[in-house]
Amino acid sequence: MKLITAIIKPFKLDDVKTALRGAGVEGMTVSEVRGFGRQGGHTETYRGTEYQIDFVPKVRLEIVVDDGAVDSVTETLAEAARTGKIGDGKIWVTTVESLVRIRTGESGSEAI
Amino acid sequence: MDSGNVAWVLVSAALVLFMTPGLAFFYGGMDRTRNVLNMLMMNFYCLLVVPLVWVIVGYSLAQVPFDNGWIGNFDAAFLKDLAISGDDGGMTLATVAFLGMFAAITPALISGAVADRMKFSAWAIFVPVWSLLVYVPVFKWIYGGWLAERGSIDFAGGTAIHVNAGIAALAAVLVLGKRKGWPHEGHPPHSMPLVMIGTGILWFGWFGFNAGSALAANGQAVQAFMNTFLAAAAAGLAWVLVEWIRDGHPTNLGAASGIVAGLVAVTPAAGYVSGMAPIFIGLIAGVVCCYAVKLKTKAGYDDALDVVGVHFVGGLVGSLLIGFFANPEFFGLTDDGSLKFAEGIFYGGDVSLLLEQALANGAAIVWSLVVTLVIMIVLKKTIGVRVDDEAERTGLDLALHAETAYHGGGLH
Numbered sequence: 001m002k003l004i005t006a007i008i009k010p011f012k013l014d015d016v017k018t019a020l021r022g023a024g025v026e027g028m029t030v031s032e033v034r035g036f037g038r039q040g041g042h043t044e045t046y047r048g049t050e051y052q053i054d055f056v057p058k059v060r061l062e063i064v065v066d067d068g069a070v071d072s073v074t075e076t077l078a079e080a081a082r083t084g085k086i087g088d089g090k091i092w093v094t095t096v097e098s099l100v101r102i103r104t105g106e107s108g109s110e111a112i
Numbered sequence: 113m114d115s116g117n118v119a120w121v122l123v124s125a126a127l128v129l130f131m132t133p134g135l136a137f138f139y140g141g142m143d144r145t146r147n148v149l150n151m152l153m154m155n156f157y158c159l160l161v162v163p164l165v166w167v168i169v170g171y172s173l174a175q176v177p178f179d180n181g182w183i184g185n186f187d188a189a190f191l192k193d194l195a196i197s198g199d200d201g202g203m204t205l206a207t208v209a210f211l212g213m214f215a216a217i218t219p220a221l222i223s224g225a226v227a228d229r230m231k232f233s234a235w236a237i238f239v240p241v242w243s244l245l246v247y248v249p250v251f252k253w254i255y256g257g258w259l260a261e262r263g264s265i266d267f268a269g270g271t272a273i274h275v276n277a278g279i280a281a282l283a284a285v286l287v288l289g290k291r292k293g294w295p296h297e298g299h300p301p302h303s304m305p306l307v308m309i310g311t312g313i314l315w316f317g318w319f320g321f322n323a324g325s326a327l328a329a330n331g332q333a334v335q336a337f338m339n340t341f342l343a344a345a346a347a348g349l350a351w352v353l354v355e356w357i358r359d360g361h362p363t364n365l366g367a368a369s370g371i372v373a374g375l376v377a378v379t380p381a382a383g384y385v386s387g388m389a390p391i392f393i394g395l396i397a398g399v400v401c402c403y404a405v406k407l408k409t410k411a412g413y414d415d416a417l418d419v420v421g422v423h424f425v426g427g428l429v430g431s432l433l434i435g436f437f438a439n440p441e442f443f444g445l446t447d448d449g450s451l452k453f454a455e456g457i458f459y460g461g462d463v464s465l466l467l468e469q470a471l472a473n474g475a476a477i478v479w480s481l482v483v484t485l486v487i488m489i490v491l492k493k494t495i496g497v498r499v500d501d502e503a504e505r506t507g508l509d510l511a512l513h514a515e516t517a518y519h520g521g522g523l524h
Contacts, residue, residue, distance in 0.1 A: 044300055046142075046365050047405045047418065048355065051298035 001096040001109060002070045006061045007035065007089040008081040013059050019080035020063070025073060026112070029062045039087030058089060064096055066109055114203075116329040121206040124324020127317045128213035132159050132220050134313025138368065139224045141306030142417050144299060146507025147228050148306075148517045154223035154235055162216040165240045167191050170215055171208050173244070174251045181258035183249055210324060218247050218273045224417035225281035228291045228299070229504050232512045234497040238487060242280065246483050250276050250476050263453050264472035265434050265465070267336065268325035270380025270427045271476050278424025279477045280484040281415060287488035288497055290414035292504055299416070304364050311368040315344055318375045322382040332442060336382035340375065343394035347374025350398025366402070373401035373422050377430030381437060384453075389437040397429050431473055435466025 008016060013030065020028065034055035041054040065073050074091055082088055101111035136155035140148045162170075172188035188194060196202040219239045226235070253259040254272045266272055291299070301307060322340040326333035351370025356362045377397030378390050385393065405421035408414065415421065438456035454468065455461030491497050503511035510516060 045355075045359050045361060045363060046300055047369060048359055048402070049406075049409070051300040053298075053300070 001099055001112065002065055002067060003094045003096045004061075004063045004065060004070065004073060004077070004091060005094070006063075006077055006081065006091040007033070007058050008061065009083065009088060010057055010059045012081045012083070013061075016061065016077055016080040019076050020073065023073060023076040024069070025063055025065070027063070031060045031062075033058050033060045037087070037090070056087070064099060064112055066112060114328070115201070117327070118201060118203050118206050120329035120333065121203070121210050121324060121327060124320035125206065125210040125213050127320025128210065128217065128324065129159070129317075131213075131314055131317035131321065132156070132217045134310045134317055135217060135220055135224075136310065137306050138310030138314060138372070139227065139417050141303040141308075141310060142224075142301040142365070143227055144507075145302045145518055146509055148302065148509065149513055149515050150232065150508035151223060151227055153232070153513060154226075154230075155220045157232075157236065158216045158220040158223075158239055161236075161240050162219065162243055163212050165243050166212040166215045167208065170243060170248055171211065174211075174215075174248045175256060181253070181261060183252055183257075207327060210327075214269060214273060214321070215243060215247060215251075218269075218277050219243055221274070221277035221419055221423055222281045222284055225285050225415045225419040226288055227416035228508065229498055230284075230288060231495070231497055231499050232508075233495055234491045237495070238284075238491060241487055242484065245487065246280060246480050247272075247276065250479060253475065254472065259472045259475060262468055262471070263465070264468040265384055265438060265453055266380045266431065266472065267383040268322045268379045270376065270431045271473050274376045274379060274423040274427030275431065275473055276476050276480045278420050278422075278427060279480045281419035282413060282424065283481050283484035284488055285413050285415050287485065287492055290412075291416065292501065294414045295409050301365065307368050308364055311371055315371055315375065318344070318379075322375075322379060326383055332383045335386055335442065339378050339382045339385060339390035341390075343378030343390040343397070344371045344374040346391045346394025347371060347377065347398035347401075348394075350395045351402045354399055354402045369401065369405070369418070369422060370398045373397045373426040376423055376426035377401075377433070380427065380431040381434045384434060384439060384442045385437045385456075386439050386442065389439070393430055393433050393437065396433065397426050400429050401426050428473055431469050432466065435463070435469045438465055 017028070034057055036054050036056060039056070041052055041056050043050045044053055063073065070093055074093065077091060098107065099111045100107050132155055136152045139155065140151045143151045167190070169186065169189050172186055173184040176184045176188045191208070194205050194208065196205055219242050251272050254264070254266050318340055319337055323333045323337035326336055348367045348370035351366045351373065352362045355366040374394040374397050377393050381393060401422050404425040405418045407421060408418070434456065436457045438453065439459055440455045454465035456465055457463065488497060499508060499511060
């Protein structure tokens with residue numbers, strides 16, 4: 001089992017969700033986060049003074065999938081989240097040692 | 113007794129009361145998430161303590177008797193002998209309430225300058241002491257004292273309130289010192305929608321502030337109402353245009369700041385100018401204040417939310433412009449039929465009114481600056497005026513009030 005974590009542009013969340021559902025993903029967790037990468041931040045101007053806002057709003061998605069689905073899910077996600085402009089975000093994949101569905105006690109792939 | 117006058121003054125008093133919460137939101141939105149409740153509390157505290165100070169001794173010292181040039185006496189202390197029967201019909205009591213709202217919002221204006229670092233205990237003492245030692249005498253001089261006698265004009269408090277509080281704000285931050293990290297560390301507003309709500313409430317309330325200052329439902333009140341409407345619009349427009357051309361974007365904060373600058377500037381003039389004068393006053397105040405808010409970074413005083421740039425400068429600009437725009441038609445006539453005040457330069461007058469305006473503001477500035485410095489220095493040497501470093505870093509809401517504005521947020 002793998003955990004796919006993606007940082008995407010907030011306005012892309014709906015597109016990504018729809019695409020992943022279409023690709024058979026049955027659940028995900030999202031959180032509002034802030035950060036910066038190569039895009040850097042942006043500037044805001046208040047009463048003529050410019051403020052550098054380093055941490056810009058992003059959305060973090062977390063999805064657990066079976067090993068076999070990793071490539072297709074990652075690809076679908078990247079495609080749906082891509083605008084081609086700087087700041088589109090990143091996707092990384094890590095190994096999940098164990099997984100338990102709390103309601104039933106099922107574990108491993110059955111719990112996905 | 114004219115029931116229309118009493119009704120208008122009561123409605124105006126309620127409108128002016130609403131300005132203090134409006135100011136709290138205007139400032140609170142510009143503050144950061146961790147200090148917004150402290151800002152609201154500093155403002156609301158003025159509504160808790162100043163009304164009591166006002167009726168106990170403030171009003172009496174500020175208004176009674178009318179023939180003493182420097183300070184009143186205790187004849188009307190504790191609201192003594194303020195009849196509501198007979199010819200008066202409650203008009204005097206209505207006026208005491210109306211003026212009490214002004215007394216409450218004036219120290220509240222200062223809160224914007226001392227934001228993010230002042231001890232609430234120091235603020236709690238500062239507000240009533242400042243009201244009695246600074247606001248009351250300056251008010252007396254201007255409305256029934258030596259400055260009024262000489263013939264200066266301050267219709268609704270441009271000098272007595274905005275210049276007075278604005279220069280006191282400067283004195284306060286000079287003693288208090290800069291916020292940690294200022295000006296290198298940015299302190300952008302945490303909630304522009306809150307700022308805009310506050311601005312709307314201020315504008316709405318300001319109709320009571322200015323038109324109510326006629327203390328009658330008459331033509332002067334109508335003129336002041338129209339002037340309040342136009343000056344705010346013109347100043348908001350001017351500020352936004354300067355920003356748009358200079359910085360590339362028309363901003364909400366620019367519109368809000370311009371509106372407030374225009375309201376401040378038209379305050380002293382509201383009952384004495386007419387026609388297109390409020391538009392010119394607004395345009396001038398909008399442009400001047402838009403540049404004046406930049407002074408603090410150059411001069412190095414940390415006036416957090418620009419009380420000096422907007423209220424001091426705006427009030428001064430409006431007050432001096434009276435010397436040009438004052439329209440004799442709105443002046444009361446003295447018994448012998450001559451004008452009570454000199455005419456403005458654009459209405460055939462010489463510079464005498466302008467000089468009286470300068471003198472009145474100069475007197476208010478010197479008194480307010482010196483006495484505020486003394487109050488702040490005494491507080492600093494006794495209970496201290498500044499929170500410790502940890503409280504400043506973690507935020508005043510939690511450190512001073514044990515409250516949090518936004519649960520679940522907090523990266524700002």
